[in-house]
Amino acid sequence: MVISSTNPQYKEITIRRRIASIFNKREDDFSSLKDYNDYLEEVEDMTFDLIEGIDVAAIEAKIAKYQEENSEQIMVNRARKAEELAAAMAAIKAQPAQTDNDDASQNSQAGFGTVPQGQYAPTVAGGQPRPTGMMGPQPLPLGGSDAGYIVENEETFRRRARAGGWSKEISRKRAFEEAFGSIWVS
Template sequence: MVVASGTNAFAKEMAIRKRIASIYNKREEDFPSLREYNDYLEEVEDMIVNLTEGIDVPAIEARIAQYQRENAEQIMNAQARKAEEYAAALAASKGQPPQAGTDLLSSSQMGVSTVAQGQYAPAIAGGGVAQPRPMGMGPQPVPLGSGPDMMGYEYEDEETMKLRAEKAARAGGWSVEISKKRALEEAFASIWI
């Protein structure tokens, strides 16, 4: 079935993108020029496409493993930064002040007095000083790069997706019988005698 292979290909690509993004997670400000950042993004995208298409997979996997070994601390710091920003945005969206220990900058240093309820409050405001990153042993924030997708579901196979769609339709009051009955009523209503 064409739809099934497209769905599986999409799920495969999304899983690859998620995995690569958790490893190659540098930002524009990590590069001295926009050109170098764009080259980095292009290299990452080429790896994703090649992995998705199955082109030179062992060589790419070796490059990824080497990059992970060489940049383990940078990867962990970027994941921690992402987790901090997510937590700050979540707290701001709920109208809660940042928790003690997560926001080490005072509001006067950031140039912001307060954040209105429901507004986004980034962890670093206006090119200010970045928050310290965890180093060494001890409790580390959980990286957001692995686990369920945005809706909280793990990537699923076709059968599970069909089951979920059927349950959702039934929960909304739809059934096959109602659809058949309506089709018959419309068919007979269109017959002119």
């Protein structure tokens, strides 16, 4: 399959969708996590090579061979994904409407629709449910509740800021440019 598009992002998206529809095994299809990770790494290597145009003929042959050998499992996994999506859509449509006007207006103001506050909405494609309420249980960031927000001391903060490319001079220059850029002379 040759993709001729001038937009490289379109090319990458097209290739990734195609590869994902063929190599659609899940973790529970493997006997160990290592086997699953090896599979994912191999798929990503092939995807990268196709995007970059590296040895395309050999990769296309490998994809065709895999598709031929695993056609039944590919179809089963596609059907399973479609069933999960249909079930999620049905669950979303089956959510009961709020009768209490205060709760309904509070939820709609927060952008959560008709899902009761503090409950979970179904996910679209597996994984964990999404929190929908303002006061309900919320997921914590990786590494604990304060991960990434604690700075040990001011020197550590300055060192991290410099490593990220930030400096006082750049901030000062930007502030002056923004201030003087807003002055209109007539």
